[in-house]
Each structure stands twice: as structure tokens, then as C-alpha cells.
Amino acid sequence: MWEARDKATKVTSSQDPTAWMNYGPVWMMRDYWESLCHRWATEPWQERSQAAKRNRAAHPEKNVHTSRSVFYATHRQKLRDELERAPAFRELFDRTHKRKETDDYVSESARTISTYDRTMADHYAEGTPQPDLDSKA
Known part of the structure; x- marks a missing residue:
């Protein structure tokens, strides 16, 4: 899943998950991908993501x-x-x-x-x- 998100980020040149909706992986149904994009765009998800990123950087x-x-x-x-x-x-x-x-x-x-x-x-x-x-x- 990380690879799919990374590819969508690069293709769209955007960190906004709602911009990735048209760039989901071919192996996933479009409505599933769109649902994930909406979830990744929520504030609680973004906060957890940023906290995890900080933790990984601080304690590799x-x-x-x-x-x-x-x-x-x-x-x-x-x-x-x-x-x-x-x-x-x-x-x-x-x-x-x-x-x-x-x-x-x-x-x-x-x-x-x-x-x-x-x-x-x-x-x-x-x-x-x-x-x-x-x-x-």
C-alpha cells in the first residue's frame, strides 16, 4: 500500500490524499481506493501519520x-x-x-x-x- 500511495504522491506532485483519487493501483477497485484517500485525508489520520513519521525519524x-x-x-x-x-x-x-x-x-x-x-x-x-x-x- 505504501508503494501505491508513494506513486500517487509522485504522479500528482501532491501530499493531499484527495488529489490521488484518480491514481489508484490497478489491482484495487476504484471505490475502495477513493474511500482510503478520504480516510487518509482526515485530521485524525494525518495527526497519527505525522506522529509516526516523527517517531521513525527520532528513533530509526x-x-x-x-x-x-x-x-x-x-x-x-x-x-x-x-x-x-x-x-x-x-x-x-x-x-x-x-x-x-x-x-x-x-x-x-x-x-x-x-x-x-x-x-x-x-x-x-x-x-x-x-x-x-x-x-x-
Whole structure:
């Protein structure tokens, strides 16, 4: 989706999402694209977008992962298929935050977050299910 927005921005030479309405991707129905353009133009969306942009610029090391543009849910499903069970937090985190060649974490922040698994193991008795991550957080 980022690529479609970026292309529309370049074609129209405009940051205004309402100017992009005639330049949606060929794979998306026009009314869906127009609906997205209207949503992206709303003040709450623009505020969140600007806040996210500032955060990414201020903390570039926090936005490093190895999953590229693949959704976390897609990685979870692929790992579920490989393991034939639901992946643990640590397994999914490692898949998306470790370099394949060296098995090192991609950032100091990722290394720190990886301690979550140990903390959860200490907090929950063996065999007790740990809570799933909040997908909205």
C-alpha cells in the first residue's frame, strides 16, 4: 500500500490524499481506493501519520526488522505451518528481528525486547499458557 500511495504522491506532485483519487493501483477497485484517500485525508489520520513519521525519524533503530513489508500475521502463519503449532512469542520475534546469516539481533532494542521471553517464563509456571500479544498495542 505504501508503494501505491508513494506513486500517487509522485504522479500528482501532491501530499493531499484527495488529489490521488484518480491514481489508484490497478489491482484495487476504484471505490475502495477513493474511500482510503478520504480516510487518509482526515485530521485524525494525518495527526497519527505525522506522529509516526516523527517517531521513525527520532528513533530509526526502533524500526529495524528483517521482515521487510510482510505483515506480522503472515510471518506467524508461515511459522505456524512450519512448526505445525502456534509459534511462541520468542520464535516469531526472532524470525523477524534476527539476521539469518549471523543469528544476531538487528538492533540493541531488539536484543533488549528479546528478554521478554525470559521474563514471561519466570512469571508463568511451566505449561501455563502465556497471554498473546495485543495486536492493537
